[in-house]
Amino acid sequence: MRQLTTIFSLFMVFFYFGMGCFFVFFFKNSTLDRALLVICGSTFILYGIFRAIKTYNEIIEVFFRKDDNDE
Numbered sequence: 001m002r003q004l005t006t007i008f009s010l011f012m013v014f015f016y017f018g019m020g021c022f023f024v025f026f027f028k029n030s031t032l033d034r035a036l037l038v039i040c041g042s043t044f045i046l047y048g049i050f051r052a053i054k055t056y057n058e059i060i061e062v063f064f065r066k067d068d069n070d071e
Helices: 002-026 034-064
Strands: none
Touching: 002 034
């Protein structure tokens, strides 16, 4: 089950990066203030970086480390 949640975490990292880039660079026609879009977008990007680091460590642990219980 940990493999499934790890893969889902990877997809969520791409979602956070995508939403952040969309808010900062591509979301032009809006009634929202540009500063608010940049703040929200940069928060998504920073959280995506945080989740990417955690997901990377989790991928290494789940898929590439040998369990001692398997022997």
